[in-house]
Amino acid sequence: MKNSDKNIWQGESPPIYFDNAATSFPKPESVISEQNNYLLNIGANPGRSGHSLSVKAGEIVFKARKQLASMFGVKNPMRVVFGFNATDALNLAIKGTVQHGDHVITSAMEHNSTIRPLKQLEADDTISLTIVDADKNGRIDTQRVKESIRSNTSTVVINHVSNVNGVIQPIAAIGKICRDRNITFIVDGAQSGGYIPVNITKSEIDIYAFTGHKGLYGTQGTGGLIFADTFDYKKVKPLRAGGTGSRSSEIVQPDFLPDMFESGTLNVGGIAALCAGVEFVNEKGVENICKHEQQLAGYFQTKASETVPGFKTFGFDKQNAGIISFRIGYLSVSEIAGELSDRYGIMSRHGLHCSPLSHKSLDSFPEGTVRFGFSVFNTFEEVDDTVEALYEISKKAKVKSKETINHITH
Amino acid sequence: MEAIILFHSTNYAIWAQDLLKKNNITCKTIPVPRDLSSDCGYCVRTSPEDSNSAEELLKENDVEYDRVVVR
Numbered sequence: 001m002k003n004s005d006k007n008i009w010q011g012e013s014p015p016i017y018f019d020n021a022a023t024s025f026p027k028p029e030s031v032i033s034e035q036n037n038y039l040l041n042i043g044a045n046p047g048r049s050g051h052s053l054s055v056k057a058g059e060i061v062f063k064a065r066k067q068l069a070s071m072f073g074v075k076n077p078m079r080v081v082f083g084f085n086a087t088d089a090l091n092l093a094i095k096g097t098v099q100h101g102d103h104v105i106t107s108a109m110e111h112n113s114t115i116r117p118l119k120q121l122e123a124d125d126t127i128s129l130t131i132v133d134a135d136k137n138g139r140i141d142t143q144r145v146k147e148s149i150r151s152n153t154s155t156v157v158i159n160h161v162s163n164v165n166g167v168i169q170p171i172a173a174i175g176k177i178c179r180d181r182n183i184t185f186i187v188d189g190a191q192s193g194g195y196i197p198v199n200i201t202k203s204e205i206d207i208y209a210f211t212g213h214k215g216l217y218g219t220q221g222t223g224g225l226i227f228a229d230t231f232d233y234k235k236v237k238p239l240r241a242g243g244t245g246s247r248s249s250e251i252v253q254p255d256f257l258p259d260m261f262e263s264g265t266l267n268v269g270g271i272a273a274l275c276a277g278v279e280f281v282n283e284k285g286v287e288n289i290c291k292h293e294q295q296l297a298g299y300f301q302t303k304a305s306e307t308v309p310g311f312k313t314f315g316f317d318k319q320n321a322g323i324i325s326f327r328i329g330y331l332s333v334s335e336i337a338g339e340l341s342d343r344y345g346i347m348s349r350h351g352l353h354c355s356p357l358s359h360k361s362l363d364s365f366p367e368g369t370v371r372f373g374f375s376v377f378n379t380f381e382e383v384d385d386t387v388e389a390l391y392e393i394s395k396k397a398k399v400k401s402k403e404t405i406n407h408i409t410h
Numbered sequence: 411m412e413a414i415i416l417f418h419s420t421n422y423a424i425w426a427q428d429l430l431k432k433n434n435i436t437c438k439t440i441p442v443p444r445d446l447s448s449d450c451g452y453c454v455r456t457s458p459e460d461s462n463s464a465e466e467l468l469k470e471n472d473v474e475y476d477r478v479v480v481r
C-alpha cells in the first residue's frame with residue numbers, strides 16, 4: 001500500500017489492504033486534496049443561492065456529472081443523478097420503476113441491495129419475481145433470462161460484476177434482449193464502475209447504478225444513477241420529494257432531470273472527491289486498471305494453489321474483475337480473516353458479503369468465503385507476503401476437522 | 411443592455427456557462443433577479459449581441475432553458 005502519509009504507521013509496515021470491493025483504500029492524493037479544497041475554500045450549497053461560492057459548488061457537481069456521463073458512454077450530463085451510494089440508487093431505480101402487477105427478472109448473483117428491495121415488493125404483492133440461476137462459476141445464461149420473460153415483464157435487474165467472485169455478466173446480450181422487448185434494464189454497477197470498461201449506450205442499459213467509494217476511488221456517501229440518453233426517465237418516480245433549488249414557487253416536485261431525483265442537499269465534498277477519483281481512473285486507464293487487478297488475482301490464485309495446502313477458490317476465472325473468494329481446508333473463514341488482520345495486517349472480508357444468493361450459486365453457503373478485492377494500488381509483493389501468511393496460518397491451524405464447518409450459525 | 415438566460419434549475423445554468431465559455435461567449439452567472447423569476451439560485455448573463463448565438467448553442471446541445479430576457 002502506498003499511503004501518502006506513511007508516518008501514521010510509525011515505522012511499522014503499513015497494512016496490506018485487500019478489501020477494496022467493500023471500499024477502496026488508499027485514495028489517490030488528488031481525491032483527498034479536492035475534498036479538502038471544497039471544505040476549506042468553497043463549502044457552500046450548490047444551486048440554492050446566487051453567490052459565487054454557491055456557483056463554485058455547482059461547478060464541482062456539474063464537472064462530476066460530465067465526467068461520469070463521458071466515462072459511461074452517455075452524452076447528456078444531466079442524465080447523471082446523484083444519491084448517496086449504490087444501495088440508495090438501486091432502491092430508487094427499482095422501487096421507482098416497477099408498478100403493481102409487473103413481473104421482474106433478476107439473478108442469483110445479486111447483492112442484497114437489489115434482492116431485498118425486490119423481495120419487499122414481492123411480499124407486498126406489488127410484483128412477481130423470477131430469480132434466474134447462475135452456473136457454479138456464477139455466470140448467468142442469457143438464454144435463461146430470455147426464457148423467463150412473460151407478457152407482463154417490465155424490468156430486468158442484473159448485477160454487472162459479482163462482489164463475491166468478480167464474475168462479469170454478459171450485460172450487452174441481456175441489454176439487447178430487453179431493448180428488443182421494451183423491458184427496462186437496470187444494472188447494478190457497484191463493482192463494475194472503474195473496474196472494467198462500461199458503455200451504457202452500447203450495452204443497451206437503461207439505468208446504471210454506481211457507487212463512489214469503490215472502483216471510482218471517491219469517498220463514502222456518493223453514488224447514483226445514470227440514465228441512458230434514450231431512456232424515458234419519466235417512467236421512474238422519485239422516492240424522495242423536497243427542495244431542489246429549482247422552481248421554488250411550485251409546491252409540486254419538478255419533473256425534469258436531475259432535479260426530480262435530487263431533493264435535499266447533495267454530498268458536495270464527496271462529489272468533489274469522486275470527480276477527482278474519476279479523473280484518476282481516466283488517467284490510469286480503466287483497461288490498465290482492470291488488467292492489473294486481473295493479473296493480481298490470477299497470480300494470487302496460482303501461487304496460493306501451489307503453496308497453501310487445502311487452498312480452494314470459488315468460481316474463479318482469470319477474466320474476472322479482480323475479486324477472488326477462497327477457503328483453506330476446513331478452517332473457518334472468520335479465523336483466516338482474523339489471523340490475517342491481527343497477525344499480518346492484511347485486510348480482507350469474510351462471510352457472505354451481503355450476497356447469500358451468490359454464495360448459494362457458488363456452493364459456498366452458509367460458511368461463505370474469504371474475499372480479496374484488489375485495487376490499482378496493490379502490488380505483486382503484497383500478494384507474495386499474503387501467500388506466505390496464508391501458508392503459516394494453514395500450518396498453525398489447530399482446528400482442521402470438518403466439524404468447524406458444521407457449526408456455523410447462519 | 412443585457413441578456414438574461416433563465417433556467418428551470420441551476421444545474422442547467424452551470425452547464426450553459428460551461429458551454430458558452432468554451433465557445434468564447436462572454437457570460438457570467440448572476441443571482442436570479444427577483445423581478446424576472448421567483449426561482450432560487452443563479453442564471454446566466456450575457457450581452458444582447460451574443461444572445462442569439464448563445465441560444466443556438468444551448469439548443470444544439472439540448473441544454474434546456476426557460477427563456478431569454480433582453481433588457
Ligand SMILES: Cc1ncc(COP(=O)(O)O)c(C=O)c1O
Nearest residue numbers: 085086087111113163188190211
Ligand atoms: C454488487 C454490489 N451491489 C451493491 C453494493 C452496495 O454498494 P453501497 O454500499 O455503496 O451501497 C455493493 C457493495 O457493497 C456491491 O458489491
